[in-house]
Amino acid sequence: MKKFISLLICICMITLMLAGCTNDQPTALIHGSYEGTAAGMQGPMTVKIAVEDSKITEIEFIENSETDYVVKVAIERIPAQIIEHQSLAIETVTGATLTSFAIINAVTNAAKNAGLDVDALKQNKIVVTPKEPQTWDTDVLVMGGGGAGLSAAISAAEEGARVILIEKGSVLGGNTLLAGAAYNAVDVEAQNQMILTRGQKDTLDGYLALDPNDPNLKFDVFPEWEEVLTELKADINEFYSNNIGKKAGEDLPGFDSSALHMWHMYTGGLRELINGNWIAPEVHLARQLAVHSLDAFKWMGEIGLEASYGADAKYGDAPGTGTVLGAMWPRTHNFMSGALRIPHLAKVAEEKGVTIYTETKGTELLVDASGKIVGAKAEQIDGTQITINTTNGVVLATGGYCADPTMVKEYDSYWGDDLTTRTLSTNMGTNTGDGILMGLKIGAAVSGMEVAQMMPSSSPVKGTMTDGIWSDAAEQIWIDGEGNRFVNEYAERDVLAKASLALDNGIFYIIYAGRGDIGKPDQQLKGSDYNPRVAAMVEGGHVWYGKNLAELAEASKTSAAGVAPAFTEEQLRNTIEKYNSYVANQKDVDFHKEVIAGAIDLEYIESNDDVGIIISPRKASLHHTMGGVVIDVESRVLDGGGNIIPGLWAAGEVTGGVHGGNRLGGNAITDIFVFGRIAGINAASRN
Ligand code: ADP
Numbered sequence: 032m033k034k035f036i037s038l039l040i041c042i043c044m045i046t047l048m049l050a051g052c053t054n055d056q057p058t059a060l061i062h063g064s065y066e067g068t069a070a071g072m073q074g075p076m077t078v079k080i081a082v083e084d085s086k087i088t089e090i091e092f093i094e095n096s097e098t099d100y101v102v103k104v105a106i107e108r109i110p111a112q113i114i115e116h117q118s119l120a121i122e123t124v125t126g127a128t129l130t131s132f133a134i135i136n137a138v139t140n141a142a143k144n145a146g147l148d149v150d151a152l153k154q155n156k157i158v159v160t161p162k163e164p165q166t167w168d169t170d171v172l173v174m175g176g177g178g179a180g181l182s183a184a185i186s187a188a189e190e191g192a193r194v195i196l197i198e199k200g201s202v203l204g205g206n207t208l209l210a211g212a213a214y215n216a217v218d219v220e221a222q223n224q225m226i227l228t229r230g231q232k233d234t235l236d237g238y239l240a241l242d243p244n245d246p247n248l249k250f251d252v253f254p255e256w257e258e259v260l261t262e263l264k265a266d267i268n269e270f271y272s273n274n275i276g277k278k279a280g281e282d283l284p285g286f287d288s289s290a291l292h293m294w295h296m297y298t299g300g301l302r303e304l305i306n307g308n309w310i311a312p313e314v315h316l317a318r319q320l321a322v323h324s325l326d327a328f329k330w331m332g333e334i335g336l337e338a339s340y341g342a343d344a345k346y347g348d349a350p351g352t353g354t355v356l357g358a359m360w361p362r363t364h365n366f367m368s369g370a371l372r373i374p375h376l377a378k379v380a381e382e383k384g385v386t387i388y389t390e391t392k393g394t395e396l397l398v399d400a401s402g403k404i405v406g407a408k409a410e411q412i413d414g415t416q417i418t419i420n421t422t423n424g425v426v427l428a429t430g431g432y433c434a435d436p437t438m439v440k441e442y443d444s445y446w447g448d449d450l451t452t453r454t455l456s457t458n459m460g461t462n463t464g465d466g467i468l469m470g471l472k473i474g475a476a477v478s479g480m481e482v483a484q485m486m487p488s489s490s491p492v493k494g495t496m497t498d499g500i501w502s503d504a505a506e507q508i509w510i511d512g513e514g515n516r517f518v519n520e521y522a523e524r525d526v527l528a529k530a531s532l533a534l535d536n537g538i539f540y541i542i543y544a545g546r547g548d549i550g551k552p553d554q555q556l557k558g559s560d561y562n563p564r565v566a567a568m569v570e571g572g573h574v575w576y577g578k579n580l581a582e583l584a585e586a587s588k589t590s591a592a593g594v595a596p597a598f599t600e601e602q603l604r605n606t607i608e609k610y611n612s613y614v615a616n617q618k619d620v621d622f623h624k625e626v627i628a629g630a631i632d633l634e635y636i637e638s639n640d641d642v643g644i645i646i647s648p649r650k651a652s653l654h655h656t657m658g659g660v661v662i663d664v665e666s667r668v669l670d671g672g673g674n675i676i677p678g679l680w681a682a683g684e685v686t687g688g689v690h691g692g693n694r695l696g697g698n699a700i701t702d703i704f705v706f707g708r709i710a711g712i713n714a715a716s717r718n
Pocket residue numbers: 174175176177178179180197198199200203204205206207208391392393394428429430431459461462463464465466682683684685703
């Protein structure tokens with residue numbers, strides 16, 4: 032009976048509540064704080080909303096790993112819009128789509144917990160009306176605010192031009208923001224502080240022995256490169272004669288020259304396409320990059336981009352340069368990371384008088400009757416139409432198109448079935464080839480569109496370069512699902528990507544015990560309080576960690592990044608011991624790694640509870656497009672007949688021909704600063 036009465040009370044209450052709703056009687060207003068969680072790009076995101084009189088009045092982030100520069104506009108703008116418009120139908124922020132959804136979803140969940148009418152909040156669409164069309168005048172318009180665009184804008188302003196820079200995304204930076212700090216430059220001074228390894232000496236001797244008639248060199252297709260080989264041999268011979276009596280691995284210093292850098296670009300970028308054609312870098316563009324690599328690096332220093340010459344020596348006791356993955360030679364310099372570099376460049380640009388507009392997308396190049404580029408059309412995020420008239424012209428710096436795998440697939444003649452329209456990408460979402468398409472429309476020629484580079488060591492889940500462990504290419508040990516090495520980790524990126532994509536699910540594993548000298552595991556892998564970045568990766572299920580190999584093998588039975596290879600301790604021990612012996616002998620008899628370092632001192636690790644070892648699952652994802660508009664050494668864009676298109680310059684990933692079929696790791700940043708500067712200076716002087 033009691034049960035019956037309480038059921039009746041419940042039914043009455045529900046009836047009353049429903050009646051309250053349908054009869055338009057005021058329902059009780061909601062007050063208080065409520066939390067909601069949703070999945071973000073980097074981890075869970077939790078928000079706390081304050082509700083007064085059934086309205087969301089405050090949004091506070093309780094847990095948020097997405098604090099970096101890329102998402103800053105989303106983090107500021109979306110909560111403000113939700114509160115202002117009492118709406119959950121908010122537009123996502125360009126370039127931060129996943130984070131935008133995470134914020135909206137977390138607030139939606141908090142609103143549900145509060146008992147707010149979520150459907151009504153979703154119905155409440157915000158109407159955005161474009162402003163009146165506008166016309167802006169300037170000398171130089173730079174389209175794209177990544178590294179190439181910012182260096183072009185700064186250089187043009189330094190030459191006294193009035194400069195406007197427009198950027199499609201909500202923040203500046205493009206892929207240059209996400210890129211590492213690797214910058215290749217031919218730097219004899221740095222090489223002099225290093226010791227040439229025995230493997231490097233063998234490589235140089237191998238170059239001296241090359242026969243120009245060797246069909247593998249493809250001088251029949253690219254005869255202009257023979258001269259570079261001759262130059263390289265002369266450089267090596269001169270180096271040897273200046274260092275008679277010195278021994279590799281002991282007192283022979285490091286070696287580098289523009290011809291060697293160019294030779295690496297050639298051999299690293301010479302590729303056969305599926306269609307049977309061969310592709311290689313344009314020799315004159317490769318020379319421009321190699322010869323100016325150090326000047327541009329020094330210029331970056333002059334404008335305050337802090338650089339380091341690889342302060343911790345890798346192959347000797349003196350400071351020197353390192354080798355980023357796929358660089359083929361230790362000429363990689365480091366400088367401040369993207370999150371610091373881009374705001375700094377933006378500050379310098381503004382100080383030099385560049386006017387910057389974000390969320391402003393270039394849509395069309397304007398051509399006058401004589402065929403000169405005289406400006407561009409653009410559209411702002413609210414739909415406002417802009418016409419930008421230029422006296423000098425436009426610098427295209429809109430980056431590549433790896434954020435659009437369909438476009439990559441359409442042009443592809445390299446990856447075949449290894450590439451699909453669903454292949455993940457390391458890129459900013461805004462890099463969709465806009466500049467290339469605008470260029471094509473006005474008759475610009477394109478080259479190298481058949482190849483896009485994959486970044487072998489990307490997250491298997493997101494495609495990004497996050498959630499994993501990297502180190503110098505010479506020190507990395509890559510294994511397959513059986514715990515065996517399968518490739519020369521010092522090889523070019525496409526070679527690495529192809530070898531790894533041939534494995535089960537295309538997933539491979541990097542063993543990591545820290546960078547640095549043989550047997551000195553990195554401080555960041557220390558015991559229970561190891562570096563928080565590593566700890567977050569372990570806890571986030573991205574990598575496996577163990578204080579010894581038994582623990583590591585055990586950890587690999589649980590899933591990380593969706594895989595659980597379950598390595599045995601024996602597999603790992605065999606592979607590491609074999610690798611260590613190759614480092615000790617400086618000879619990799621399995622894969623012929625030319626520069627081999629990073630032996631893991633298992634005895635040290637296993638007898639010290641406060642150091643450990645990590646395995647990071649990785650998979651190749653789309654990274655950098657080789658193709659783009661054709662330029663000459665002065666960064667002027669050419670048409671199909673090889674003629675200069677007046678008033679149009681281009682620099683960075685939007686261009687083709689610089690890297691041939693594969694870009695060396697560490698050459699992208701060199702490319703954007705070398706050619707960005709050239710484009711900016713020339714656009715300012717209308718050359
Ligand atoms: P690069 O390394 O060549 O400088 P990035 O990827 O770093 O290339 O930068 C290219 C920038 O160009 C990105 O920030 C991207 O958002 C921007 N961009 C792409 N398309 C357009 C466009 N249509 N208008 C303005 N900016 C664009």
